[in-house]
Amino acid sequence: MKQYKYFKGGVKVPHYKNSENAETKIMPIPDIIEIPMLHHIGAPCVPLVKVGDYVMVGQKIGDSDKFISSPVHTGVSGTVKKISSVLFPNGMNVQSVVIETDKKQEIHPDVKPPVIESREDFIKAIRESGLVGLGGAGFPTNVKLNPPPGKTVDYLLINGAECEPYITSDYRETIENSWNIISGINIIMEYLEIDKVIIGVEDNKPVSVDVLTDIAKTSDKIDIMSLKSKYPQGAEKMLIYALTGRIVPAGKLPLDVGVIVLNVASVSFIAEYIKTGMPLTKKRITIDGGAVNTPSNIEVFVGTYIKEAIQFSGGFKEVPKKILMGGPMMGVSQFNLDSPILKQNNAILAFNEKQSILPEQTPCIKCGRCVRACPMNLMPVYFDIYHQYKDVEQLEKLDIMSCIECGSCSFVCPANRYLVQSIRNGKALVKAGGSKK
Numbered sequence: 001m002k003q004y005k006y007f008k009g010g011v012k013v014p015h016y017k018n019s020e021n022a023e024t025k026i027m028p029i030p031d032i033i034e035i036p037m038l039h040h041i042g043a044p045c046v047p048l049v050k051v052g053d054y055v056m057v058g059q060k061i062g063d064s065d066k067f068i069s070s071p072v073h074t075g076v077s078g079t080v081k082k083i084s085s086v087l088f089p090n091g092m093n094v095q096s097v098v099i100e101t102d103k104k105q106e107i108h109p110d111v112k113p114p115v116i117e118s119r120e121d122f123i124k125a126i127r128e129s130g131l132v133g134l135g136g137a138g139f140p141t142n143v144k145l146n147p148p149p150g151k152t153v154d155y156l157l158i159n160g161a162e163c164e165p166y167i168t169s170d171y172r173e174t175i176e177n178s179w180n181i182i183s184g185i186n187i188i189m190e191y192l193e194i195d196k197v198i199i200g201v202e203d204n205k206p207v208s209v210d211v212l213t214d215i216a217k218t219s220d221k222i223d224i225m226s227l228k229s230k231y232p233q234g235a236e237k238m239l240i241y242a243l244t245g246r247i248v249p250a251g252k253l254p255l256d257v258g259v260i261v262l263n264v265a266s267v268s269f270i271a272e273y274i275k276t277g278m279p280l281t282k283k284r285i286t287i288d289g290g291a292v293n294t295p296s297n298i299e300v301f302v303g304t305y306i307k308e309a310i311q312f313s314g315g316f317k318e319v320p321k322k323i324l325m326g327g328p329m330m331g332v333s334q335f336n337l338d339s340p341i342l343k344q345n346n347a348i349l350a351f352n353e354k355q356s357i358l359p360e361q362t363p364c365i366k367c368g369r370c371v372r373a374c375p376m377n378l379m380p381v382y383f384d385i386y387h388q389y390k391d392v393e394q395l396e397k398l399d400i401m402s403c404i405e406c407g408s409c410s411f412v413c414p415a416n417r418y419l420v421q422s423i424r425n426g427k428a429l430v431k432a433g434g435s436k437k
């Protein structure tokens with residue numbers, strides 16, 4: 001097993017992996033699902049179906065002709081009841097297709113294993129599969145796998161770090177679908193002609209490390225690295241440094257340093273898709289938090305409402321005061337239990353009153369802990385100050401746009417400054433352009 005490198009900064013977070021031994025339960029088909037036309041970074045899709053249409057399992061129901069986009073499919077058969085819209089927590093209104101399911105689960109005739117004879121066929125097939133980064137980022141995978149001319153990729157890195165507290169969906173993937181992970185890696189190596197692969201898993205998941213080490217012995221090109229449990233070990237730039245020693249410069253992408261990073265669930269899906277031709281319509285998610293009865297891992301159809309997923313996993317034991325899509329460090333607060341689950345969601349956390357108390361901010365004591373914790377070598381304390389003055393010039397000068405919003409700075413701040421919120425506001429000011437002073 002290779003040795004990893006330490007990235008600078010980061011924080012020790014509690015693990016709370018309460019659902020790690022919870023085998024994935026398959027949720028039955030809901031009566032209604034609502035599939036948004038956007039599950040990724042990039043352009044939203046346009047619905048390809050209309051009210052009254054009968055849809056079949058695996059049918060493409062939305063697509064876009066923009067470069068950074070990914071089509072959307074239905075995992076259920078039934079009738080389109082409504083073309084509606086979903087309000088995302090960031091204020092964006094996204095079109096959605098509401099389907100009343102008939103539970104017959106008739107498979108669409110287009111669902112068949114893709115015929116792949118070249119690298120181009122492979123990238124095209126991945127686009128048609130609707131795959132986006134399943135680790136939470138949601139970047140269209142076909143774009144990630146397709147380096148622009150002149151860029152050479154020599155490393156494929158597989159992200160099994162899953163460094164946020166509570167979430168265990170990737171961990172369960174490595175236990176329940178380990179052969180699919182290796183098979184997906186072999187497929188990518190073949191079509192992209194990459195011959196160096198490293199799987200990175202945090203050392204708080206020894207079973208994962210053992211299982212993957214065992215099956216990786218089938219190839220002398222695949223290495224496993226057991227990484228120190230330190231947040232945000234699974235962030236792309238930190239993982240690349242830990243596994244290869246390469247540094248992705250500010251404003252650059254992994255491709256710029258010859259690396260492609262994919263999540264374990266994404267490579268596992270690729271193996272399944274190449275075998276069956278069934279596009280991405282289901283997702284394993286962790287359900288946890290102090291307000292739920294049973295920490296679980298469940299497989300749901302994309303578009304299932306949050307409240308139904310929680311109900312299936314055992315329901316609430318307390319009134320939830322905060323619902324997060326994703327982990328407690330980077331997850332997005334939901335204001336509505338009727339929001340549908342997206343492709344890139346890996347967890348729904350429902351916190352009780354005690355867990356949801358937002359501590360009061362007090363004045364900064366200039367302790368510098370936020371600076372020491374920042375894995376991107378940034379100065380969060382100054383983002384907090386300059387965003388209050390709306391000083392766009394200083395925010396830009398201090399490189400606010402390189403912040404990965406990992407939350408390490410807020411986590412360590414003894415004054416409970418809402419640093420990530422200040423940073424998000426600061427970034428919005430920079431994007432809007434021009435100093436407001």
Ligand code: SF4
Nearest residue numbers: 374403404406407409
């Ligand atoms: S400034 Fe950004 S990257 Fe640095 S610790 Fe804070 S949230 Fe993370």
Ligand code: SF4
Nearest residue numbers: 364365367368370413
């Ligand atoms: S950690 Fe909090 S109190 Fe300390 S310098 Fe940063 S913002 Fe100020």
